[in-house]
Every structure is written in C-alpha cells, then in structure tokens.
Amino acid sequence: MSAITREDVAHLARLAHIRMDENELDKMSGELAFIMDAITSVSEVAGQDVPRTSHPIPLRNVFREDVPSGMLTQEQALAMAPDAEDGQFKVPAILDGE
C-alpha cells in the first residue's frame, strides 16, 4: 500500500480549501492510497525509455496567432459577478494574500 496518511489528506484538504470531517478523512486516505497503488503499477510496465507525459494525444506546439479577438464587454464580464462596482468585480477583502 502507498503511504497516503490521514495527515496527508488533511493537509491537502486544507490547501484545497475543502472541509472534511473525521469520517471523510479516514475514507479518503484509504481510497487515495488505493488509487496511488493502481497508478504506481503503471511504472512496472513502462520502462526508462518511456518518457513521462501528461497528455494522451501526441500533440505539440499548438499556438495561437497574436491577434486580439473574442473580448467580452465590461457588462458581459460583470454579468455573473455576485457584486460589482465601478466596472470592477467586488470581493471581500482578503488579508493574507501576496
């Protein structure tokens, strides 16, 4: 079994801003360990000569021309905002940002 501890899950939950109760932490640490084991087994068949990838499709160098298009208006941009003021999104003050 992979070493995904309860503390690991609690740490990740905190980073991801997900609230988890004691039962959920227990359940998730077991499930994540199981998933990790399944993924680890891939490395048993993929040798050193197989480069790592995060994409199943062999695409590369998909680039866009540097030409402006597709802009929203300010009204469109703010249409779904819970709160707005002076053409800007209004959010509660957050103190611990950079």
Add this chain to the structure above:
Amino acid sequence: MAAVTDEVLTFDEAMAQYEPVLGFEVHVELNTKTKMFSSAPNGFGDEPNTNVTPVDLGLPGVLPVVNGKAVEYSIKLGLALNCQIAEVCGFARKNYFYPDTPKNFQTSQYDDPIAHDGWLDVELEDGTVFRVEIERAHMEEDAGKLTHQGGASGRIQDAASSLVDYNRAGVPLVEIVTKPITGAGERAAELAKAYVTQIRDIVKNLGISDARMERGNVRCDANVSLMPKGSTVFGTRTETKNVNSTRAVAHAVTYEIQRQAAVLASGGSVTQETRHWQEGTRTTTSGRPKSDADDYRYFPEPDLVPIHTTAEWIERLRAELPEPPAERRKRLQADWGFSDEEFRDVVNAGVLDEIAATIEAGASASAARKWWMGEIARLANLAEKDIAELGVTPADVVEVEALIAEKTINDKLAKQVLGFVADGEGAPRAIVEARSLAVVSDDGALNAAVEAAIAENPGVVDKIKAGKLQAIGALIGPVMKATRGQADAARVREIVMEQLGVSE
C-alpha cells in the same frame, strides 16, 4: 497593525561581520498584442474588465491556447541571457486562492522552464564586470489588479472589500531567476541596481517588453541573506516583493543587509518571510512568513500541450536578435564622438537607449546628451526617479529641439517645457501652446523692456558705451525677468546694441 521599526546596524558594521548572498526574481511583462493564453488584448490603462475573454475570467469550459509570439519572445530572452533553450517544455498549474486569479491557479512552468542555465555579465559603474548566473527563465501569466477599499488608510489590513480588474490577468510574463549570488560584498546594492537595469535594457533592446518599471512592466523580488564572513553556509533569506525601480532595488538590498545584520548580531535568527518594500521610509516591513500555503500543488496543465523547440527554430530567432549591448555600446560611442567619461556617464545614468532614439529621430548627439544628462537628469533627481522612468520620451526631446530651432522657444523655456512634460501635461508643442510659452521676439514688447532696463542701469550703460560689450548681459537679465524668461536673448542683445548705438 502598529508600525514596527526594526533595529539596523550601519552598513559598515554589517559588512565588517557578514557576507551578503543575493538572488533576484525579475518578472518581465511581454509586449505582445494579446495575452499568454487568450486572445484578449494586452493593454495598459484601458477601462477595467474590457481586455478580457472567458479564458481570463476562468469561466467553466474554456480552453487556453498558447500565444506563439510570447513563446518566441521568451526564447529570445533566454538566448540574450546565454541560456540553454529546452528541447521540450510545458506548463503547470500553480494552485492558490486569491481574487487576483479567477481560475484559482496561475498557469506557469514548473520543473521544465523554457530557458535555463545562463549568465549575464553585469557592468558596475566603474566598469567592473560581475557575472551573475541565471538559474532559469520561465513563462507564466500576470494576475489581475486589486484595489483595496473601505479602510481609511487604503491599506489592505483595514480594507473591507477589494475591487478587481482582470485586464492584466493573463498578460504574458517571463520570470528570470538567478542562482545565489555571492562575492558582491559591499557592492551588493550597486550590483542589484546594475543587474535589474541591465535586464530592463536587454528586454527593451530585444523589443519584447515596454520595460517601463513605473508601469510594472519589469518588477523585481529581491532575496537577501547573510552569512558570517568566511562561511560558505547560506543563512536564512527574506524575499522583498515588488521593488519597482532600480533605485529601490539598491535601497531594499541595503536595508535588508543592515536589518538582518542587526538580528544576527544580537543573537537572533532571521525569519524566512516575504517583506514589503516601503518607498516612503526606504525600509522593508514584515509580510507573510513561509507556511503551508506555499505548497502550491503544481501539476502539469492538462489543457495545454508541450512545446518542442528545434535547432532551426532557435537559430532563426537567434538571427533576429539585435546587436548585443556591449558591441552596440562600442559602436554608438564611436558614432557619437563621446569621450569615455561622457559615454560612461550616459550608460550609468541609464539613458543610452533614450539618447540613441533621440539621435535616430533627428537630434544631434550633443543636443541629445545635453538634454538627457542636463535638465531631464536634474528633474529625475528632484523626483527621485531614474531618468528613463521620468516619463520624458525621445520624441519629446526631438520636439523641444525643433521648437528651439524654429525659435519658438529658447533654452530656458525648453527647460520649463520639459518639466511640464515630466508632470504629464502632454507633448512639448502642445504645452507651449496651452501655456503660451513661446519666446517674445515681438520687437515692440522687447524695445519697451530694453528701454526700461537701460533707464534703470545707467552704470551698465556707461560700461557698454565705453566698449565693454560683455556688460550687455547685465541688461539681458532684467529684460528676461520682465518677459518672464520668454524673450529671445539673441534678439534682446541686438536691440540693446541698436538702442545704445554700439556695434561688435
């Protein structure tokens, strides 16, 4: 939060005991027409939330696409910094929660930057060359701009809410990270300033960034730590964020050296934290300590495919690079006929590009040097800004020269005009019109002013009549005063001589 004044040692005391270790993270905003991953315009000063597409707002279901031009600019910068260009690289998600990033992650590069392992030879003011090793230069995107509101002070600690403009979110950035820099010793602050200045000049020379530090196009995070003299074990470092002028970088490094030295000398230990630069007091204040929140859970960006470079592509870009700065400097000095000292002063003042552009736009080398190193330098000094950051452009200087050449203004008025340009009043010709600054060469008004000056200065008149023509200057002064400096001095001299019946 109460203001806390940190203890500091004098710089000399700090240097007697400790060796500074520096590191810089310089963010360069690229001047592509569109953003890094979206086709929204990359503009400055537009109405808030108008340069946005659904990608920049992090709306569900959107698909980012890499700006090919931004990749090419990044490769050019990597080449200019003598870096290796990665054969394969990709993007990663840097996860954090803050309203400046609506996606809840910044798309960046993690363990495979597009450029790595380079160096830059940084020239200090006396010509000493100090090699700075470059760890990496990677592509990422800028964040939106927050304006904190509610608190009386405008400081974040007192704010009740914040307004967010996402025009800047997604603007292409290259972050240049140095390896730890040791051995700068007492020249650490000078090196810091010279390094950031040189990066700014390089990206400007490459044409890949507007490089205006006052607009945040080039921003520096300065890492400083100290180790006891003779040690090779690095101390705990602090990172002073967003130091946005070359002068401030020097000040921030100096202050951190003095502050950390005081902490260590009193037996304490430096806290690893971000620090905020305070321009007003030229100090840094404690920010956020390093914490769990700095675990950004990077993972490969699944919406973007890898970038593969080829030797052909890289060589094509290398061929497009402008003349390297060192060679260019040699050529320009020869073209302009400046002495070594004159030229070094120009380089150290950071106005080489401004003077080159001014000359290219039609001004003489001596005129370009006179204005940039004279009045504009003086204004910058008063404003405690770098000359290039004052807001006067080469085009302004050329326009001032044209106004002088057509005798609309004289040198004295030109200085005033430059002051108004620096204050943001517009272009020189428009300022001359708006403020009615044109020289008075209307003989009627000048004749009257000269008559008054002659009547008030009989002693001077006697000298002139006796043949001492250099005394005419003593009459030009009052005429200038009477016309608020707007008289054409050469014409005043002629009128004085006419009225007194003398000739050269």
